[in-house]
Amino acid sequence: MQQIEHIKKQIQPDYLATIIYTSGTTGNPKGVMLSHKNIVSNVLSSIECFDFCDSNECSLSFLPLNHVFERTIMYIYLHKGIEVYFAEGMETIAQNLKEVKPVVFTTVPRLLEKVYEKIDAKGSELSGFKRKMFNWAVNLGLQYDVDPQNRSFLYNVQLKIADAFIYKKWREAIGGKIKAIITGSAACQVKLLKLFTAANIIVMEGYGLTETSPVVSVNRYQSSGRKFGTIGKVVKDVEVKIADDGEIICRGPNIMMGYYKHTELTNEVVKDGWFYTGDIGTFIDNTFLKITDRKKEIFKISGGKYIAPLPIENKMKESPYIEQIMVVGQNEKFVGALIVPSVDKIKEYFAKVGIQFDNEFDLSTNKDILKLVRTELNQFNQLFSAHEQVKKISISPN
Template sequence: MTPDRLFDLIPYQISQYDKNVSLAFKENNSWQTYSSRDLKEITENLSLAFLNSGISKGDKVAIISNNRPEWNFVDLALQQIGAISVPMYPTITTEDYRYIFEHAEVKMVFVGDQEILEKVKAANPELKVFSFHQLDGVDFWKDFMKSGENGDLQILEDSKASVETDDLFTIIYTSGTTGRPKGVMLSHKNVLSNVMSVSEILTLERGKDKVLSFLPLCHIFERTASFCHLKMGISIYYAENLELIGDNLREIKPQGFNTVPRLLEKIYDKIVSKGYELKGIKRSLFFWALKLGHEYNPSEDQGAWYNWQLKMANKLIFSKWREALGGEIVQINCGASALQPRLARVFWAAGIKVCEGYGLTETSPVVSASICNHKEIRIGYVGKLLKDVEVQIASDGEILVKGPNVMLGYYKQPDVTAEVLKNGWFHTGDIGELDGEYLKITDRKKEMFKTSGGKYVAPQVIENKIKESSLIDQVMVIGENRNYVVALIIPSEDGLKEYCRHKGFPFTEMSEMILKPEVIAKYERVLEDMNKYFAKWETIKRFKLLPEPWGIESGELTPTMKLKRKIILSKYQKDIDAIYSS
């Protein structure tokens, strides 16, 4: 059988693999698992419960929760009756909830915990709410499901039959950095086309391997991946939380996971900070291996001497990196923003294959993806164009996409849809280059700025280079309509501590350290060294060190850990003005 709608992946998995563990989640210190047949039974009962409650084809139901199997159950159950899921980030504001509930005409909400419940009630106290945890004053999802347990399966089969592959199945409100979020409308065909193509190039073993899932399911990257894993018979284990990813990796020993560059940067920085703690020969070997890794090119033979050294580095140093990730990782998929090339090199050198891809919510999401082998991987590129996906580069460098994965449009916003969908081509807002089938992203069109001298600056490329310094955790480049470029910098605490130790003065509080003349002078030297890689008009002339890292909760990062540039500009306007006036 060939799946025509996303919920067809359930019987497909049963027919091909009949998994003992399709989905798993750790609760009360033990892994709760669900087989392929459990998945089928639960989603059928939930579908009938929705029908009994009055939810029908075209109705909207919101899902707001961290990753857990219940998220999938509700999503798939809604699909089977033609209802529309509206996934939302647990971290967004009550005001955003209020807007989306009203704009999407949501009739029912499923929440993950008490904190989300309180925000939902504040946003709209009239909505019917169910929870994945047993909470006071709200109905439990299992109690809701019971109302469908004795339902007529023929009614459900009739509902399934009425759902077409071109039907809308979800509205995903993009997180955005400013203004109201836009509701991206995706059909079964949009996402299923991605699932079929991506599953052909993943190196995970069908019916056998496991993945750990921790990126938000409400983001299309992880959600499409979950459908892909269903098709491939890959067991999905949901991480307890971001803090316990390391423990969960070592516990379940997965063959793969999806991530974003920011999390890989954190993993790398943590590894390097451990290296700084080593003494003597162990420390020397660690940084020798690190240097080798930064020089690695997976698609080239770098000679017998280099290969022998790398073999030794893998045996002595990099083997411990692989153990920290569970010891069985075959492929890591990385997307949402640009990965520093040096990180890709060092992870590949360590036998940890990080494969970049590119896409957007509006493209379901994958446009291009790396083929995970030494012959076809290209560092600095986001892979090869996906099957059936076309790309053109416009005269201004913008990436245009056409294919079955391109969205239906923005919900209730035909004018905004017309601005980005022209003659079948979706205008991504990203700037890039094509080399045959290989795609490279250079920046966001909307993030590029022009100095007062008329020179264009692509900030993301500069920021990624600056973050190669072990002393810098986060950075944002600024200079629109100014006569030179400056930067806001969040120092790396581990890197700065090591520098202080090396120089023989104590590290106190970050707020104190960034004011010390010797620390400021060190960062001046770091930027002076980095400036050699930039054109004259791109060089960082001045900077400001900031004590607190930017985060999702504090509002400077999107849920996929990209900079909210306008928010940061507004928040630090006085600091920026002071840099330019000093």
């Protein structure tokens, strides 16, 4: 113990604690140098967001610990004395949730989508009155407003009925004791946020980067601290402002020491203590931070109009038949999209309308699939300006 105390005294807050490499989604991976001060300050800034769970409760962890998101969350769990169970593997998460019965776990939006897809698949197997109840509960959830003042007495009564017959089973499927799910790394569909919240499964969507240790903002557990479609309130000790070109910039004790052996890259993103995130955003009600796009992903079509792909992609992904989508069109006459279809959902649809689905289909050329996807896109296109509408699509062949 004396030796440990001696070593601890030698370590200063500004010393390097870890190097975590970025995912490289917008370039080559970079080694982000984080100090002890960076990490500890972010843990202390974020811990107030976890006031809903106590030291006698537990969590389930399955995201990689070599990413700063799960690493910092782990430190928060340790600080609060929350028990941590690790999933045996990605394929056993559903089983492990039932075994562990956590009150909280972290995830990414795609895994959350898969959770709902399983719930929806179970609902599709129902028939008669039970199927009608399931569909009614889903439609009720889609009308959910996080502000209790905007929910009528009748709506709240309906929520209780839906909870007794439908939503309770959703919670049981993920252990039965869940209070909140923390999600980040990408935008979560508002549709899912409404449905899970209506089922009393609070989804706390947040925002951060490896370079910010990572937490910048979080939607809180309390309803007054949440707003659908945003990434929540900025955590304490972190400053955020919107630059003249719309870029989100932030500063605080959580900002990285720099990129490992890349001083020139560090100087490009850290200026006068402010870290330039590369994300375009705004504040809603002067309180809730909202990302509108990635600065590097905005492009211009040949007519001179700028296109922000993110809101278009997020809206299109609300279709059950579209699993992934990438909006393109740099210097082209109009916007196009590369689409990965949801094969399972398309199979279900074809079965209902009497179209035979052949597993040997080339998805990119099948006329029925193209017609279905195009119909979905046309519905969503109406929500966008003429120059933002997806005019041409290409579907992944498998």
